[in-house]
Amino acid sequence: MFLKYLASTDHKVIGLLYGFTSLLFLLVGFVLVLVIRWQLAYPGDPVPLIGGWLGEANAPGGIVLPEFYNQLGAMHGTIMVFLGVVPLAVGAFGNYLVPLQIGAPDMAFPRLNLASYWCYVAGGAVMLASFFVPGGAANNGWTSYAPLSDLAPGAGQTMWLAGMLFIICSSLLGALNVITTIVQLRAPGMTWFRLPFFVWAQFITAFLLLLAFPALQAAAILQGMDRLAGTSFFLPSGLAVSGQRLEVAGGGNALLWQHLFWFLGHPEVYVLILPAMGIVAEVVANNTRKPLWGYRVMVYSLFVLGVLSFVVWAHHMFLTGMGTAVSAFFQTTTMIISIPSVVILSSLMLSLHGGSIRFTTPMLFALAFLPMFGIGGLTGLPLGLATTDIALHDTNYVVGHFHYLVAPGTIFALFAGIYHWFPRVTGRMLNDWLGRIHFAGSLVCMNVIFLPMFVQGLAGVNRRLWDGGAEYVHAQEVLYLNVPMSMAAFALAVFQLFFIANLFLSLRGGPAAEPNPWRATTLEWRTGGEPVRVYRDPYAYSVPGAPSDFVPQYQAEPQRAGA
Amino acid sequence: MIEWLGVPVAGAAHAGDVDQVMALVHWLMLVLLVGWGVFFVYALVRFRRTAHPVASYDGLRGRWSAWLEGGVLLAEVVLLAFFSIPVWSARVDAFPSERESVVVRVVAEQFAWNVHYPGSDGRFGRTDLVLVGPANPLGLDRTDPAAQDDVTTINQLHLPVNRPAIVYLSSKDMVHSFTLPQMRIKQDAIPGLIQPVWFTPTEPGEWEIACSQLCGLAHYRMRGFYTIHTQDEYEAWLVEEAAAQAGP
Structure with a gap:
């Protein structure tokens, strides 16, 4: 009975499998960071409550060892990005909604879709299993810079590479499927510029996954060869580790890994962001009761973002020894790519103007996304200028920057999507008050966690330090911030309980939802199984003269008020 | 601001x-x-x-x-x-001439900064991987005539104020990042490459060298120290160190 769902090729079932699995991984990644935050606030103090479960090899007496701390850091990043956010944004939301929103019967390749899900599960299982092998999980950062990763003892790093290979396969299969579905299976009348913005965002995202991930696929295989077959793709000659001359073939290049990694890594950032923008656009149009402001320009901006995201990668590498010409190129592309982001963000902001704003729970999350994503984007500017990057590179400023983009940015958008489409999926509404507590608590806590990171970073406190910087004199004045930051992280965990409880309680006991509870225009809210035809643009809200404040895309003729 | x-x-x-x-x-x-x-x-x-x-x-x-x-x-x-x-x-691009600068090598390793001064002859002695050992982390060949007056330190960088300093940065093992927060200097030390970085200290003082790139389990305490002296103090320090390190 239950097994039937695990082998279903229905895009809605696969979407839900993706959703459930990725939410579990988000929880795992979050628990890892709670241990990190404890260690940063109270370096060397035993972790309370769960300290005993961390393993004697990792945390004797509950005290996190530096080796284990590095595992937590690497795996928090890996799990959150590759097993949590992307599968939720693309695998779950994309799978469930793209066919519905374009009026397709299913994805173009249903069996490929199922294969994609199981590749993802296999990758996740390998990653989780790596915590239990001798030496533990990978501990070289989510970026796995060589030679540290090449030479890391134990099986953890090798398992990380194997897990990544599965995850990349999964993403490639999924991306092919999304592209083909959107190109081939749009319902009659669903022209390109009648596509909801969310579908456009998924379309561009799929191209990014398809074109960027192969670089990391290749890099992971090369690093695997270095580790297992004695090659030296990333190992130059003449290394000495711990005072011992290293007997390797040599002749490789440590920087090559960074180029290959960031060639994926930067488009990956937009893979995290574009689907979130898509969700926010849907929720904003629906809850302002008006069309998106500048829909076409927003779509063009997606294209520009997609293309430019392939030529900014080395802004992660300004301090690897770059000359003027190369650094000028990557600084310039980085500044240019900020413009389409500004276009999309200001279009969403300006969409509020003239609206009739309903502050529903999904809308609260979508609204909060705007300034939070704004802070994340703005703090990217001093990191994208090579000169200021000298001071800020690899400090907590960077950590604050990308967490603003991904946590109160993307994850808030994902929450907005869950609250918005939960009635479509389950036929029941989520509890509004639990949702509002979840929203307000998360918003406050996330800002208390991430805002002080800018202060610490400007003071020069580096990231990835086991003691949070206590070793350094220049960190002393801002070290105290680690305690409120960590307290907010623990409070954030408490507020997520409201969300989890809401999901499970509403699944059975939530009030029954009308077929189109938000009075939305897009096709996924249509009832009835007859073939669909599309007659109009996606956001026909508050059309002058129409009898109600929304005209669905599938409705043939708006009834004139006077007719 | x-x-x-x-x-x-x-x-x-x-x-x-x-x-x-x-x-x-x-x-x-x-x-x-x-x-x-x-x-x-x-x-x-x-x-x-x-x-x-x-x-x-x-x-x-x-x-x-x-x-x-x-x-x-x-x-x-x-x-x-x-x-x-x-x-x-x-x-x-605008590196000062070596003649008017203080030139040092800094070789990063897990988890220390090895500093190498050329001494009064201005020439760095030969180094060889074969000679690397606990007492000689740089692998400096003390039989080389150019190495006779060389001064090496661990985690101690001394420089004079108001004179350009050129640091030739390299790494023996992992990617490290040589960070002098007060000098607004940060440069990755990448094994296999030698990266020059330069600056002109303007304030005498004693501060810390930080590592900014995750380089292993003790990354968090890969801390060194640097001192910006007056020119006289610096020369005195160099003479004293050279005398202490010169072979018998």
């Missing part, structure tokens, strides 16, 4: 340039954030459902968005062309 940002004291000649870009870009960020924020709050209050029950199909008229985007682009072009690129160019 730069006082509000709480950056470390500026102790090098180019630090003011870096700090200036830092201040300017944060001004730009602040203006955009406040501008957006004011509009955002205004829109939420003015266009809430109870105050504005019927939405406008057309929404905002005018080219506000284009002006905003044009303004951001212009500000970024100015930051790039007149500030960031020239400052960076001075860092990597």
